[in-house]
Amino acid sequence: MLIANRSEIAVRIIRTARVMGIRSVAVFSDADAGSLAVKLADEAVCIGPPPARESYLAIEKIMAAAKASGADAVHPGYGFLAENADFAATCVEAGLIFVGPTAATIRAMGDKAQARVRMAAAGVPVLQGYDGEDRSPGALAKAAETIGFPLLIKPSAGGGGKGMRVVETAGDLPAALHAAQREAVAAFGDGRVILELYLQKARHVEVQVFADSFGNVVHLFDRDCSVQRRHQKVIEEAPAPDLPQTLRRDLHRAAITCARSVDYRGAGTVEFLVADDRFFFMEMNTRLQVEHPVTEAITGLDLVEWQLRVAAGERLPLPQAAITCQGHAMEARLCAEDPDSGFLPSTGRIEHLALPAGRPGIRVDTGFQAGDCISVHYDSLLAKIIARGADRGDAMARLAAALRATEVVGPATNRAFLARIIDHPAFAGIDDLDTRFIERHDADLLAPAPPPEASVIAAAAFLALRGMERVSGQAADPADPFSPWDRTHGWRLGGAASRRLELAIAGDTAAVDVTWAREGYELAFAGHRLSVSGRSEPGGAARLRIDDRLVNLRFFAQGADIHLFAGGMVYRFTVLAPGRSQGGKETAGGRIVSPMPGLVLAVSATAGDAVEKGQALVVIEAMKMEHTVAAPRAGRVRSVDVGVGEQVVAGAELVVLEADA
Incomplete structure (x- = not known):
């Protein structure tokens, strides 16, 4: 089986394949030649240079690797080509088993507008929104007036939080649309968007489903993924805490209805917004989820093994009645990013890495080792730390201890930020748990670290x-090792x-x-x-x-x-050293530099422009996310030193403002 992915998920799939006696073939870009996945796989094939579009997103290169290695099947993991219907179809046309749903199913649920229409027809509640064919700015503006504000812009062709924008007022809509469409094109190659009413206080609850080719569909309970930042999940847990039993049962039924409506096969996740004991369909992810380990923890099942058995034509290993939920599990996403600098991505060599694997109730999924480098070309996920306990409080305590025991030297990480979330009283209380949790408590979660005692x-x-x-002592070579003159x-x-x-x-x-x-x-x-x-x-x-x-x-x-x-x-x-001061980073007057390496996506200033403090000047993409560089003060632009499409290094000069008078 060829694994068309990298890092942590590739390692995860390889481990199950090994247990099942399936030979694994890894693919890798030049940046990942020394990666853990490459070391663990039975065989590995280089598919190109570091940029994903030239390697992990290049269907023809992955197909060539599958042919060269003699693979019988392809597992897409998640991200990259996992929800690309053309890739699934190409695999099948080449005589390969695609470990996932059919291309038709992926297309049906991958288009968010089409999915909304299907779910409404199936009787699954959907939010008020706009999914019409006319995606012109005028049509979207008119639809927004009907829906009301705040509303959410979502890419029609993708998920994972990319390209999503919350719009508070009509005046903010044009700029938000432009940014959302640009990011959607970059992430999914499709700039179409849909609009939905934005719920100010809602939980993100999802249901894991599984189906085989014999018409059997089951759920593997639910997960709560409400703790998010920029629509990216940060903490996930299973089962979703404090749901009324009737609501939980209705969510499970709706998820199975969703899977049946598209003749689903394999592992899938149906995501819902839950507010005031009501729920609304968001989307279906036609793949394995990043957070699948918490479901494995409460069910005792290997979801990758289930995927492989279903793909091989077997029936589901268990009927619904035999699938049980025991205990509680939580997962924290350890990422190479700097919360103290606005969560800018952090790259570079991992000099030291000690993860808490092996502690009671703790599982760690990672694709990295000390000595590896975090690249600007891929996402920032460094590891997933999963804790299982007898109940939610037990899982929280174990996860908190595991985060305290995590050691990373090199790139900055969000470890301390994660620990503050778990330790926050509002997180333990559940009543405050919704998708704006971090936004509401950011003063506590991002407070400066106290000075050392x-x-x-x-x-x-x-x-x-x-x-x-x-x-x-090592430098000295005394003739008499007991001489006090050579002691230190x-x-x-x-x-x-x-x-x-x-x-x-x-x-x-x-x-x-x-x-x-x-x-x-x-x-x-x-x-x-x-x-x-x-x-x-x-x-x-x-x-x-x-x-x-x-x-x-x-x-x-x-x-x-x-x-x-x-x-x-x-x-x-x-x-x-004696006489040496610590020194600080010197900034020349007016120079605005890139805070990280990345690709310039947009430049919104020209020489001679008058700009206000906080005005966007340059947008840079790094680690699959967009980052806006804004004016630190009001002034006039003296020069713009970068253009769209340029790759810049950290510290590169972007814009120069006239010096203060």
Whole structure:
């Protein structure tokens, strides 16, 4: 079986294929040549350069790889070509088994306008909206007046939150339409959109369905995916908490009705909005979902195995009555993005990665290892951390502990942001759980991290000193290994030695006066006096005594940097050379630079334009998402230094404003 995908989902499929005795063939771009999926597969075929359109989206290259490898079947995973009807049809025409529904089914449910019409005809509730053939700006504006505001713009040909825009007023509609259509073309090759009434307070609840070619259709219960940012799911859980039993039963029935109405086969997910004990059809994803592990956790089933058995022509492994739900499960999406910088994508080499796999009740799905690079060409998902517990509270506690134990050095991640969501009282309370949860609580979830406590600074100083002593000891080659003159522990004829150590962290500098003691150090800084002793291991574990406290922690040292993992927090300390200040990033007056590498999609300013603070100047695409670079202040544009279609690096000059008078 050839897996037409990459990273975490490719690894996930390979593991089940191996258990079932099916040989796996991975495909990879030049950027993924050393990836975990390539290492685990029985065979791997290069399909082109890093850009997805030249590799993972290139149907002809994937078909050539399938032919060259002698594959019998193709599994599309999710994303890329997973819901591309032409790809499914091409596979079947080539004599391959496509692990998924038929091309006709994918077309029927892939077009959101057509899907709305079908569901309404089948008796499944749909939101008030517009799905007519006339998609001209005038027709859409007229439809918007009828629907009312706020409303939601959705691409007709795709899902996953891409291209979706909430429009609050009629005046915002033209710009939002233009942006939504542009992103839809980039993501799905189709700029058609539909309009729907936007519910201010609604939950996102979905039902996992499965069907075989013998007419059997079952549900595997439900999931709540309400915690989202920019329509992208962040936390998912199963079953959906606190649903009235009648409503839950009606959701399951509606999902099965949806599957039957399009002669479905394989794994699918029907997504609904739930508000005031009413529900409305959103869309059907004709593939495996990113969040499928939470369903596996509560049912004890392997959904990929079910996919492969159904694709091979077998009946569903279990009837509805035999499928049970036990416990509760939650999944957090660990992504390479920086919440402190507006969730900009973060790229680069993963220097250190320790994920909490193997802890009781914890599962980790990832396609990355330490030493891999996060590329600008693909999405930012680094890993999925899944917790299963006896009930929702138990699952939350396990997930919170797993997030605290997660260690990543290199690209920035949303780990701390995820942990704050799980720890937030409103998340535990359920009553506040809806699609605007993050928006409503962003002040708490994005609050600046507190400065490190004195004990944390003391631990960093201890590790820095031991690291310097270790390096110094390795460099020395004394003739007498017992000579006190070659020791590095601070012994001197006149008494204990002392020195000043400077540690930079988060823009500040801690000046620590160090005196060597018999078993460690006496530290003085910022009004604190602490004694520190203990031991550290090169593998990253340390057990320290700080005054009368015993502390266990983990760390990762690289060059002058010490990354300290303590109390669920991550601190990055830099040991400064004597006389060296930390320094800051200098910004030249008027220069607006790219915050990340990416592709320029739009430029909305020209030289001589007067712009207001916050006005959009350039739109850049990175990691399959759009990011708008806005004017930091009012002024006049002196020059525009990029054009649409250019690939820019982080720090590249985009626009220059006239210097302030």
